[in-house]
Amino acid sequence: xxxxxxxxxxxxxxxxxxxxxxxxxxxxxxxxxxxxxxxxxxxxxxxxxxxxxxxxxxxxxxxxxxxxxxxxxxxxxxxxxxxxxxxxxxxxxxxxxxxxxxxxxxxxxxxxxxxxxxxxxxxxxxxxxxxxxxxxxxxxxxxxxxxxxxxxxxxxxxxxxxxxxxxxxxxxxxxxxxxxxxxxxxxxxxxxxxxxxxxxxxxxxxxxxxxxxxxxxxxxxxxxxxxxxxxxxxxxxxxxxxxxxxxxxxxxxxxxxxxxxxxxxxxxxxxxxxxxxxxxxxxxxxxxxxxxxxxxxxxxxxxxxxxxxxxxxxxxxxxxxxxxxxxxxxxxxxxxxxxxxxxxxxxxxxxxxxxxxxxxxxxxxxxxxxxxxxxxxxxxxxxxxxxxxxxxxxxxxxxxxxxxxxxxxxxxxxxxxxxxxxxxxxxxxxxxxxxxxxxxxxxxxxxxxxxxxxxxxxxxxxxxxxxxxxxxxxxxxxxxxxxxxxxxxxxxxxxxxxxxxxxxxxxxxxxxxxxxxxxxxxxxxxxxxxxxxxxxxxxxxxxxxxxxxxxxxxxxxxxxxxxxxxxxxxxxxxxxxxxxxxxxxxxxxxxxxx
Numbered sequence: 066x067x068x069x070x071x072x073x074x075x076x077x078x079x080x081x082x083x084x085x086x087x088x089x090x091x092x093x094x095x096x097x098x099x100x101x102x103x104x105x106x107x108x109x110x111x112x113x114x115x116x117x118x119x120x121x122x123x124x125x126x127x128x129x130x131x132x133x134x135x136x137x138x139x140x141x142x143x144x145x146x147x148x149x150x151x152x153x154x155x156x157x158x159x160x161x162x163x164x165x166x167x168x169x170x171x172x173x174x175x176x177x178x179x180x181x182x183x184x185x186x187x188x189x190x191x192x193x194x195x196x197x198x199x200x201x202x203x204x205x206x207x208x209x210x211x212x213x214x215x216x217x218x219x220x221x222x223x224x225x226x227x228x229x230x231x232x233x234x235x236x237x238x239x240x241x242x243x244x245x246x247x248x249x250x251x252x253x254x255x256x257x258x259x260x261x262x263x264x265x266x267x268x269x270x271x272x273x274x275x276x277x278x279x280x281x282x283x284x285x286x287x288x289x290x291x292x293x294x295x296x297x298x299x300x301x302x303x304x305x306x307x308x309x310x311x312x313x314x315x316x317x318x319x320x321x322x323x324x325x326x327x328x329x330x331x332x333x334x335x336x337x338x339x340x341x342x343x344x345x346x347x348x349x350x351x352x353x354x355x356x357x358x359x360x361x362x363x364x365x366x367x368x369x370x371x372x373x374x375x376x377x378x379x380x381x382x383x384x385x386x387x388x389x390x391x392x393x394x395x396x397x398x399x400x401x402x403x404x405x406x407x408x409x410x411x412x413x414x415x416x417x418x419x420x421x422x423x424x425x426x427x428x429x430x431x432x433x434x435x436x437x438x439x440x441x442x443x444x445x446x447x448x449x450x451x452x453x454x455x456x457x458x459x460x461x462x463x464x465x466x467x468x469x470x471x472x473x474x475x476x477x478x479x480x481x482x483x484x485x486x487x488x489x490x491x492x493x494x495x496x497x498x499x500x501x502x503x504x505x506x507x508x509x510x511x512x513x514x515x516x517x518x519x520x521x522x523x524x525x526x527x528x529x530x531x532x533x534x535x536x537x538x539x540x541x542x543x544x545x546x547x548x549x550x551x552x553x554x555x556x557x558x559x560x561x562x563x564x565x566x567x568x569x570x571x572x573x574x575x576x577x578x579x580x581x582x583x584x585x586x587x588x589x590x591x592x593x594x595x596x597x598x599x600x601x602x603x604x605x606x607x608x609x610x611x612x613x614x615x616x617x618x619x620x621x622x623x624x625x626x627x628x629x630x631x632x633x634x635x636x637x638x639x640x641x642x643x644x645x646x647x648x649x650x651x652x653x654x655x656x657x658x659x
Contacts, residue, residue, distance in 0.1 A: 083178040084190035086197060087237075091136050092170035093144070093161075100164060110136040116148040117163045118155055134160075137172055144171060168252065169239040178241050179253060188262055192271045194238050195263075199296065201225070201233075202275035202303075205415055205456035206267050209275060211303050219392045220278055220305045222416050231260035276301030277461030278417045279359040280390045281514045282313060284546075286360070288525040290314070290518065301459070302359045312515035314522045320554075323523035326516035327554050333384070333502055333513075337377055340485040343561040346551055347484045348381065350559035351465075353547040355388035356517035358419065358463045362443050364543045365563070366477075368430060369467035371486040378467035378486060379424055380503065387506040388514055389419040389463050396424035399466065400433065407435040411447040414439070414458045426468035432475035440464065440480040441539045478570045479538070483562040524550040535564055577636035579608045584639055584656045591644035591655040594621035594628075625652045635659055 088095065097103040097114055104113040116132040132148035135141065146160035155163075161171055169176050175197075177190050195201045200211045208225045225233070234255055241250035279302050283291050286300070292313055296303045315322060330349060339345040351367040358364055367385065369378040379396075386394045397413070400406035413421055439445050439460045446457045473481040506513055524530070529545065532552040537544055537560055544560070551559055558564070567573065582605040583597070598621060601609060612627055613619040632641045644653040 083180055083183060083186060084193065085176040086194070087169075087173050087175045091173050093134065093136070093164070093166055093173075096164050096166050096170070097134065102164070104131070107133075110138065112136075117160070118148070142172065172239065174236075175238040176241060177238050178243075178250065179256065179259075180243065184259075184262070188259060188266075189270065191234055191238075191259055191263055192269055194234060195230070196271040196273070198233070198237070201272065202296070203269045203272040204275045204417065205458040207415075207456065208264065208269070208272065211275070211278075211305075213305070217392070220280070220303075222275070222278070224415075225264070227257075227261045227264040230263050231255060231257060234260060273298060274301050274459075275303060275417065276459040277359050278302070278419060279304040279306075280419060281306050281356065281511070282518065284357055284360040284518075284521065288522075290522065300359070302461075304359075306511075312511045314515050314519035317526055318519045318523035320523055320527060323520045323550075323554060326519040326523075327551075327556075329516050330513070330520075333506065334381075336502070337381055338486050338488045340487040341557075343557045343559070344485045346556040346559040347482050347562055348385070349556065350482065350547045350551060351385040351484065352388050353517050353521065353550065354543065355385050355420070355463050356514050357521060357546060358389055359461060361461075361542050361546070363441060363539055364463060364547075365537075365540055366430075366440055366464040366466065366473075366481045367484065368465075368471075368473060368481050369484045369486065370472060371467075371469055371488070373488065374469060376469075376486045376488045378469075381484070381486070382422060382424075382465045382467050384503055384506055386420045386422060386463070386465060387503060387510060388517060391507060391510050394418075394420045394422045396422045399423040399426040399428075399430070403433050403435060406433040407447055410435055410439055411445065411456075411458065414445060414460060414462065415456075417459070418462055420463045420465060423464075423466035426466050426471050428468075429471060430466065430468075430473040430477045430481065432477050437476050437480060473566065474570070475572050478566045479563065481563065481566075482560060483566065485562070520550055520554070521546050524553055527553070534558055534560075537563065572631075573634075573636060575608065575611055576631050576634060577639075579605075579612070580636055580639040580641070580656055582608055584658070587656070589655055589657055591646075591653045593653050594624050597621075598624065621652070625654075628654055 094103065094112060097112070100117070102115045102117050104115060106112050112134045114132050114134050132146070135145040137144040143157050146155060146157050148155070175194055177187065177194070179187060195208065198210075202209055202211065204222070208230065209222050210225055210229075212221050212223065213219070214221055238255075240253050240255050242253040244251050273296065275296075279291075281304070283300075283302065283304060285291060285297070290313065291297055291300075291302075291304060294304050294306050327349070330352060331345070334345060334348060337345075337348070339348065347367075354361070354364050354367070367382075369381055371378050383394065397409065400409050410421070435445070435447075443460060444457050445460050446455055448455050472483060524546075529549070530553055531545075531549055534548070534552065537548075548558070548560055582602070583592075586600070586602060586605060587597075597605070598609070598619065609619045609624065610616070613623065628641050629643075632643060634640060638659050639656050640659060641654055642657050644655055
C-alpha cells in the first residue's frame with residue numbers, strides 16, 4: 066500500500082543522471098533535523114523527536130512526554146510515528162505529509178530512472194546498487210552473496226540467480242518511469258530483463274572479486290594485520306569474526322613473545338606420535354599455514370601419513386583445520402580420475418571453503434593436472450556443470466589429506482608437505498588421549514590463532530631474518546611466513562619431508578637409472594630410440610621394463626613420450642636433450658653432463 070497519495074514525483078533539485086544512491090543517514094531523520102524536530106537517537110532505528118503537529122509555541126518535551134519516529138524495516142516497511150504528549154493519533158501517512166518527504170525517502174531507497182534506450186547505463190546503476198549492499202560480490206563470473214547461517218553461525222556463499230537479484234534490487238531501490246510531463250516521474254516495478262541481463266553477465270565493473278573467506282584476523286601482503294571484520298578491497302578477502310572475541314598479537318611482538326607462542330602451540334601436540342622432530346615441525350607449519358592461508362597466494366598441500374589405522378591422522382588434520390575455521394570440516398573422497406578431480410575441486414572452490422580435506426586416501430596421491438594447478442596457481446578455470454560457460458575461481462584454500470602408507474608421487478611430491486606419525490603402541494586404536502584437544506582449540510580458538518599470528522608478526526618485526534635452505538619453487542611467501550619463522554625459532558626445517566621426497570621420488574629414481582644406463586652405453590652421442598631398444602644391455606632393459614609397468618615390450622613411441630615428459634630434468638648431473646639437428650621422423654636423444 067502506497068504511503069503517498071500522489072505517486073508521481075518531481076526529480077529532486079541538484080540530482081543529475083539516472084541514478085541517485087540512498088544516503089547513509091535516513092532521509093526522514095535528515096528532514097526532521099532540518100525542521101528542528103529532531104531530539105536524539107534512542108536506539109538503532111528508533112528516534113526521539115518533537116511532535117510536528119503540536120502548534121503550542123511553549124511546548125517543551127521531557128523524557129515522559131515525547132514523540133517517536135520508527136524507521137522502516139522489513140517487518141514495518143512504512144515506518145511508524147507516535148506521540149505521547151499530544152496524543153494526536155496521526156497516521157504515518159499524515160506524519161510524512163506534514164514534514165514533506167517522498168516515498169523513496171520514507172523507504173530509504175535509491176532512485177533509478179528506467180529511461181528507454183539506456184539499458185547499459187541502467188544495468189551499470191543496478192550493479193552499483195548491488196555493490197553498495199556490502200555482502201554481494203562476483204566470484205567465478207557469477208554474482209554471489211556472503212551470508213551467515215542463523216542456525217550454525219557458519220558463513221555461506223550463495224550464487225544469486227535472476228529472481229533473487231530482482232528481489233534485492235526491488236527492495237533496495239525505487240524505479241521510476243517517465244510520464245507525459247517531462248518533469249514528472251512515476252513509480253514502476255523493475256523490468257525483469259534488467260535482472261536477467263545482470264545474471265547472465267560475465268564481467269562486472271562495480272562488484273568486487275571475492276577471493277576467499279577468513280575466519281580470523283589475517284595479514285595483508287605488507288605484513289600489516291586486518292583487525293576489522295568485513296571485506297578488504299586490497300586482498301579481496303571477506304573476514305568474519307567477532308571483534309570482542311578476537312585476540313590480537315602485540316603491536317610489536319618480540320622474539321620472546323614468539324618463543325612463548327611456539328611453546329604453547331607445541332604443548333597442544335604432545336600426545337601425537339611424530340616419527341621425528343621434522344614431522345612435528347611440519348605439523349606446526351601446517352598450523353601457521355591454516356592461520357594465515359587467506360594471506361598467501363600459494364600454499365602446499367599437507368598430508369599426514371601413518372603405518373596403521375587409528376594413528377591420529379584424521380584427528381591431527383582436524384586440529385590443523387581448526388586454525389582456519391571454527392566449524393567442522395566435511396571430508397571428501399580423493400578423486401580417482403582427472404575428470405572427477407576437476408569437477409569435484411571446482412564445485413568446492415566456488416563456495417570459497419577455508420579448508421578442503423581428503424580423508425583416508427587409499428592410494429598414492431596422484432598427479433592430477435587440476436590438483437597441481439590449484440596448488441600452484443592463484444586461479445582455477447573450469448566449465449560450469451550443465452553449462453557451456455567456463456568460470457574462474459580463486460584457489461585461496463588450505464588442502465589437507467591423510468592415509469595409511471600413502472604418499473604423494475610424481476609432480477605432487479614438490480607440492481606436498483608430509484607429516485608422518487609412528488604410534489608407539491601395537492594397536493593404535495586402543496591409545497588413550499588425556500585431553501580433548503580439538504574441543505580445546507575450538508573453545509579457545511581466538512587465543513590459539515593469535516599465538517600463531519604473534520610468531521609471524523614477531524619475525525616480520527625482527528626484520529624477516531632468512532636462514533639459507535634449499536628453496537621451494539612457487540611457495541616463496543609460504544616459505545617465508547611458515548618455514549623461515551620456525552627456522553628462526555630454532556625448529557628443524559618443516560619442508561624436510563618435501564626435500565627428501567624429491568630426492569627419493571620413484572619417478573626421479575627411475576629417471577636417474579635410465580640416464581646412467583644410457584650414458585654408460587652411448588656417452589653424449591645422439592641416438593635414435595629404435596637403436597636404443599635394440600641394443601639395450603641388461604641394466605637398460607631392467608629400467609625400460611620398470612618404465613613400462615613391468616611389461617617386457619616397450620616401443621619407441623612410448624619411450625619417446627616418457628623421455629619427453631622428463632626432458633631437461635637434472636639427476637646426478639645428467640639430463641636428456643632432444644637433438645633437433647637430425648631431420649628425421651623418428652626422435653633422436655642424447656644425455657648431456659651438466
